[in-house]
Amino acid sequence: MKSETKAKFGLTKLELRDLVLLAMVVAIKVVLGKFSVGNATLQVGFGFIGSVMLGFFFGPWWGFVGGALSDLVSSAIFGNLGGFFIGYTLTAALGPMIYGFFFYKKPVQIWRVIAATILVTIICNIWLNTLWVSLMYGAKFMAALATRIVKEMITPWIQMIITWFVLQALSRVKQSKKF
């Protein structure tokens, strides 16, 4: 990603190779979304790793685009578990965008990982996704929140640890000849 020229909306123009790479990372996010780690009581999905990758490699704006497209592609292939709703596409787009603000062209630091994960959890998972659930299903916000809050209090800490190791590995790839 050496030759970048400024274009409208703060979006840098992507070379064809980078555009294809964006598509590949979108595909990785969709695939990772189908994997999870944990035991019978607690499952943590890997989809967020795809969001971290989008933000880290492509920045907030292309991360936003990639996140939205990953939601569309995943709905087309696997169907949307909660039903087709544009709100979830927006949440899927905002996650990589927030990660992009913290990780894109920035050194990997503990405070960045913690702050980004907490922001994504609060804005996307706790606030917006709960809002969509309550809107779509006509439930009270508090009723929808009660269903989701326990999981959202536990998973961010696991996500932070995974993000930390993933980012260190990815920055090694970024510095290698492959990139």
Add this chain to the structure above:
Amino acid sequence: MSKIIIGRYLPGSTFVYRVDPRAKLLTTFYFIIMIFLATNWQGYLAITIFGLAAVVATGLKAKVFWDGVKPMIWLILFTALMQTFFMAGGTTYWHWWIFTLSSEGIINGIYVFLRFSLIILVSTVMTVTTKPLEIADAMEWILKPLKLFKVNVGMISLVISIALRFVPTLFDQTVKIMNAQRSRGADFNDGGLIKRAKSVVPMLVPLFIDSLEVALDLSTAMESRGYKGSEGRTRYRILTWSKVDLVPLFYCIILTILMVTTRML
């Protein structure tokens, strides 16, 4: 990490299968909008009949739809229960701290349950009767108005098509990488939190390096075949409207009339 089937499409021959994917996707969106209008039992009755009509029209077994609802069933029931206890009104049967069981609460719990189930059922009709490639084409068509905002829709379609094409490939690749690492002692499902978090790296890094190579190869191949950007190109795979697409149109019109009139009751 068992086998995951790519695509939920189940072949069939009812008319629902012949409906244009664009019409099906729009009807699915519209159905969800119409559900917002349901406020009383007449409205819920109307939307339930219409939702079930779509399900029956697919001619598929009930198990297909149960499989769609199954992964969400606890979430649905729990949210419906929460709604039941947080909503007070009418006759109160039981009360403790912030929880109240009342007649209004029970009715609202049933409404939430109905909404959840109907949205999932209708979305299942969409994904089960349409091939993933057709759904993607329909999504590209719906994104077209973004051109007004100077968004390069052709480029977005290209990313969607490439991602769609490579999800199965990357999926196989992921499983292969995991097996290769396992054969050398990697353990993806054991150990403490830190150990498990670390075990993602031997899966992710090779996957990303593979993707880098694919991106380089594929972009070289595309450029050598004369790809110079999404403008000025023709389309080979085209969607065409037909008479059967009038069915979803009438479905939406009648549903609108019913939902608006029941709301005024």
